[in-house]
Amino acid sequence: MSKNYDVIVVGAGHAGVEAALASARQGLKTALFTIYLDSIAMMSCNPSIGGPGKSHLVSELGMLGGEMARHIDKYNLQLKNLNHTKGLASRITRAQADKYKYRIKMREIVENQENLEVVQAIVVDLKVCEKKVCGVVDNFGIEYGTKAVVLCTGTFLGGEYIMGDVKYSSGRVGEPASVDLPNRLEEYGFELDRYQTATPPRIAKKSIDFSKMQKLGGETNPRYFSYETEKEYSEILPTWLTFTTPETIKVGQEMLKYSPIVTGIVSTKGPRHCPSLDRKIMNFPQKTDHQIFLEQESIESDEIYINGFTTAMPPFVQEAMLHTITGLENAQIVRYGYAVEYNFIPAHQLNLTLETKVLEGLYTAGTINGTSGYEEAACQGFIAGVNAARKILRKKEIVIDRSEGYIGVLIDDIINKKTPEPYRVLPSRAEYRLTLRQDNVFIRLLEKSKEIGILDKNTTKKLEDAVKEIDDEIKRLKEITIYPTKENNEKLKNIEGGTENSMNSPVSAFDFLARKEINYDNLSEFCETLNLSKLAKEQVEINAKYKIFIEREKAQIEKFKKLEEMEIPKNFDYENVKGLSNIAISGLIYGNPKNIGQASRISGVTYNDISILIAMLKSLQ
Structure with missing residues (x-):
C-alpha cells in the first residue's frame, strides 16, 4: 500500500466534509477523497440550510463541534426566523446560502485543517481483511491503508442523470458516477436499493420581471445556528414569491406524456416533501396557484434558483411551462432541471454509531443511508467521523438518543423504521418536540459536546456558565414570594397587553413569571431581577411559562430512558x-x-x- 491513514472518508459533500473534519480534529490522520476538488461542499440543489426540523439539526451539529452551523452563519444571503407564532417547539431558522462562498470557503477550511489531506480520485473498491475494512483502492489502482472508512457517496453510487428521455451514467450533471463501488459492496454482502432526486432549472436574473412578484426579506438580527457566531447585523438579499397560473397547469397536463415519471424512465421513489412540478400537476390537477420562490444562488452570480419548479421534463417542456408563470414570461434558462437515480444502502444494516453490521470499521453517512438533505447528511457525517475516530482511539462511541436531539431521532428512525422515500427530518417525527427545541440545544447537548471535545473551549465555558446562571436564577426566583397587594395589582393593570389583570394569592416569582403579560424585564417592577445574559434570560422565561408541559414531557422521557436502559x-x-x-x-x-x-x-x-x-x-x- 502506497499510503496509510487512520481514517479515510469517501466523498466530499456535506457528510464527507463533516466526517473528515471531525476525525482530523480528534487528532487522527485523515484522508478525504473527492471526484473533483472544486465540488467540495457543493450545494447541488436548493441553496438553503434550515427549516422545520432541519434548523434543529444544524444547531445541534454546531453545539457538538461540527462546521455547518458557523459556516452558514457566515456565508448566507439571508437569515429568516420562521413559525414564531406557532408555538415554542415550532420556532426555526432558515438560511438562504451564498452557494459559491459556502463551497469555496469550506474548501479553504478543509485544506487548512491539521491532520487532513484531500485526494482527488474515485474510490472503486475496499480492501477487506477478515471481515474488517483495512483500505481502499482508487481508479488509478493505488491502494491506501486505513483503520476505518466512512462512505459519504451522495448521489454518485451508480448514479444516472435523467432529463426527458435522456438517461446516462452520472453522479450529478457533468460529473462521473461511482460505477464499480456499488457492485463491490453487493459482493461484500450489502443490500442495495435505489432512490431518485431532482432539481429545478436555473434562470438569469436579468430576464425576470420582479415588478409582478412579492419581495421577501430576512432578519437583520436573526437567531443564528451556532453559539460561536457573534454578529450584530446580518446582510439581507431578498427572495421573491410568485405563482403558477392556470396556463401553467394546462401546458403541463398537455405535456405530461414527456415526463420521465409518466414514461417510466424514472421508476424509483423521490423525496415526498419536495415533489416535482409534473407530479404536483398529476396529483393536484385542480390547484393552479402553486408557490414559486426565486432565490439568488450567490452574490457572485445572477443565477436564480426556482424553488417549487423541480422537474426533469425535456428542455422544450421546461421552457413552455416556465413562461406561463407570473413574472417569468421571458425568463432565460441557464441550466435545465434534471433528475438523478442512485444506489443507497438501506440503513437497517447499520448500528446506531453508523458503523455497518456487515463490515467492521466501515461507516456510512448521508444520502447513501437513504436520507435527503444537506443537514441530515452533515449530521450523519459528523457522528460517523467522530465514532470512527473514537473506536480507533479506544474511546466510548457517541450515540445520541431520541430524547436528546433531532440527530438521535434521525439516526434511530433510518435504522429502525422503513420509509418509502428518501428520509427527511420533520418535527412530527420527534416525540419530545417541546424538549428538543432549537433555543435550548446548548443545555441538552452540553455534556455530549464536552465528551466529544471538538467545540471551542471558550465557547464551551461560556455555555457552561449560562447553564449555571439559568439554574441559579430559577432557584432564586422560586424562593421569592410576590403578594397580591393593591400596589402590585395596580402595576398589573398598567402593563400593556395584559389580560390577567389581578392576582388573588401569593405566588413565587418564578410562577408569577408564567403570567402572559409578565416577562423577565417587567418582572423587575415586582421583585429584584439580575443582569442575566441573553441566553439565560430566554431560558428562565421559557421554563416559567411552559413549566407544566416541560415537566409532563420530562416524565415521559424518564419512562423512555428506562426502556433504553x-x-x-x-x-x-x-x-x-x-x-x-x-x-x-x-x-x-x-x-x-x-x-x-x-x-x-x-x-x-x-x-x-x-x-x-x-x-x-x-x-x-
Whole structure:
C-alpha cells in the first residue's frame, strides 16, 4: 500500500466534509477523497440550510463541534426566523446560502485543517481483511491503508442523470458516477436499493420581471445556528414569491406524456416533501396557484434558483411551462432541471454509531443511508467521523438518543423504521418536540459536546456558565414570594397587553413569571431581577411559562430512558420466546436491537411483543 491513514472518508459533500473534519480534529490522520476538488461542499440543489426540523439539526451539529452551523452563519444571503407564532417547539431558522462562498470557503477550511489531506480520485473498491475494512483502492489502482472508512457517496453510487428521455451514467450533471463501488459492496454482502432526486432549472436574473412578484426579506438580527457566531447585523438579499397560473397547469397536463415519471424512465421513489412540478400537476390537477420562490444562488452570480419548479421534463417542456408563470414570461434558462437515480444502502444494516453490521470499521453517512438533505447528511457525517475516530482511539462511541436531539431521532428512525422515500427530518417525527427545541440545544447537548471535545473551549465555558446562571436564577426566583397587594395589582393593570389583570394569592416569582403579560424585564417592577445574559434570560422565561408541559414531557422521557436502559443480551434467542409473533421474531433477529427501546421501534414489533420481551428479560435477572 502506497499510503496509510487512520481514517479515510469517501466523498466530499456535506457528510464527507463533516466526517473528515471531525476525525482530523480528534487528532487522527485523515484522508478525504473527492471526484473533483472544486465540488467540495457543493450545494447541488436548493441553496438553503434550515427549516422545520432541519434548523434543529444544524444547531445541534454546531453545539457538538461540527462546521455547518458557523459556516452558514457566515456565508448566507439571508437569515429568516420562521413559525414564531406557532408555538415554542415550532420556532426555526432558515438560511438562504451564498452557494459559491459556502463551497469555496469550506474548501479553504478543509485544506487548512491539521491532520487532513484531500485526494482527488474515485474510490472503486475496499480492501477487506477478515471481515474488517483495512483500505481502499482508487481508479488509478493505488491502494491506501486505513483503520476505518466512512462512505459519504451522495448521489454518485451508480448514479444516472435523467432529463426527458435522456438517461446516462452520472453522479450529478457533468460529473462521473461511482460505477464499480456499488457492485463491490453487493459482493461484500450489502443490500442495495435505489432512490431518485431532482432539481429545478436555473434562470438569469436579468430576464425576470420582479415588478409582478412579492419581495421577501430576512432578519437583520436573526437567531443564528451556532453559539460561536457573534454578529450584530446580518446582510439581507431578498427572495421573491410568485405563482403558477392556470396556463401553467394546462401546458403541463398537455405535456405530461414527456415526463420521465409518466414514461417510466424514472421508476424509483423521490423525496415526498419536495415533489416535482409534473407530479404536483398529476396529483393536484385542480390547484393552479402553486408557490414559486426565486432565490439568488450567490452574490457572485445572477443565477436564480426556482424553488417549487423541480422537474426533469425535456428542455422544450421546461421552457413552455416556465413562461406561463407570473413574472417569468421571458425568463432565460441557464441550466435545465434534471433528475438523478442512485444506489443507497438501506440503513437497517447499520448500528446506531453508523458503523455497518456487515463490515467492521466501515461507516456510512448521508444520502447513501437513504436520507435527503444537506443537514441530515452533515449530521450523519459528523457522528460517523467522530465514532470512527473514537473506536480507533479506544474511546466510548457517541450515540445520541431520541430524547436528546433531532440527530438521535434521525439516526434511530433510518435504522429502525422503513420509509418509502428518501428520509427527511420533520418535527412530527420527534416525540419530545417541546424538549428538543432549537433555543435550548446548548443545555441538552452540553455534556455530549464536552465528551466529544471538538467545540471551542471558550465557547464551551461560556455555555457552561449560562447553564449555571439559568439554574441559579430559577432557584432564586422560586424562593421569592410576590403578594397580591393593591400596589402590585395596580402595576398589573398598567402593563400593556395584559389580560390577567389581578392576582388573588401569593405566588413565587418564578410562577408569577408564567403570567402572559409578565416577562423577565417587567418582572423587575415586582421583585429584584439580575443582569442575566441573553441566553439565560430566554431560558428562565421559557421554563416559567411552559413549566407544566416541560415537566409532563420530562416524565415521559424518564419512562423512555428506562426502556433504553433495559439491555437485551447479545445473541438473545427470540425464537424460543413464547408469544412473540413471527413478524416480530424476524425483525428482531435482523435488527439485533441493543435495548428494549430500540426493539420497540422495529417495524412489525407490537406493544404486546414488547410486553412479552420485558417480562422475559426480568425473569432472567
